[in-house]
Amino acid sequence: MDLLTALPLDLHAGVPHVISFVGGGGKSSALFGLAKAIADRGHRVISTSTTHLGAEQLALAPSVVRVTNNSLPLPQLAEALAQHNHCLLIGAAISHASDASLKTPMPAEMRLKGLPIPMIDELVNHCAQLGVSALLVEADGSKRRPIKAPATYEPAVPTATTMLITVMGLDAVGRPITEDFVHRPELLRQLLHEYSASSLPVEPAPPAPALDAPMRLTPSMMAHLLLHPNGGAKNLPPLARHVLLLNKAESPVLLAVARLIRQQFPSDAPLC
Secondary structure, three states: OOHHHHOOOOOOOOOOEEEEEEEOOOHHHHHHHHHHHHHHOOOEEEEEEOOOEEHHHHHHOOOEEEOEOOEOOHHHHHHHHHHHOEEEEEOOEOOOOOOOOOOOOOOOOOEEOOOOHHHHHHHHHOHHHHOEEEEEEEOOOOOOOOEEOOOOOOOOOOOOOOEEEEEEEHHHOOOEOOOOOEEOHHHHHHHHOOHHHOOOOOOOOOOOOOOOOOOEOOHHHHHHHHHOOOOOOOOOOOOOEEEEEEEOOOOHHHHHHHHHHHHOOOOOOOEO
């Protein structure tokens, strides 16, 4: 089942779903996969970001438009959407001189700015004019780690968000809470200090680790983080729907892990 089929989306031109992706690794793949599915069904979709983008992400969209002079390039957006149904809207390059028309290939190490939140909220007001059915926003960074805890200034979720999708990689289960597997491990450890007092059921205690061994992630810990107001639910707009996306269920073992995590959630928690 693809993400579009799994999500409760009723697509209408000019009445956009504003979907923000936060959390661990896999956000870009999920976002661009959803954008392609929406465009393939004949709807117009704009993808963008409030965080930095890598140059390699430009190849994931059929058309790219850049913001210049801090104003929305509405004519260019309209043209790109008319041709491709999907357009990636980006900010300026952070490093390396490049062609503003995007015709010159960018170095792989190039980083691109996302859009400020007020500009994305402004873009929502033009979606009716552009005939856009969905606006997809990558609103968080994780340095390609499967799991993260947000810093005080994260995630950068647009005010107009109608659905917040928190992504977590199932390959984090059983991994130590270190920088190799977790973005901001020290913050994750802080969130888990209250874990023992949580109402979530816990797994049987494993054998005591060596004194210098790092704590390892369990399904209950991941469920706790996904729903925590300072974790996966941080900066959730009051009227937005919260959806949990467990990524990388690529083996029977990881699929079983996903089911274990699902058992920890309230019965009405939306999970993909």
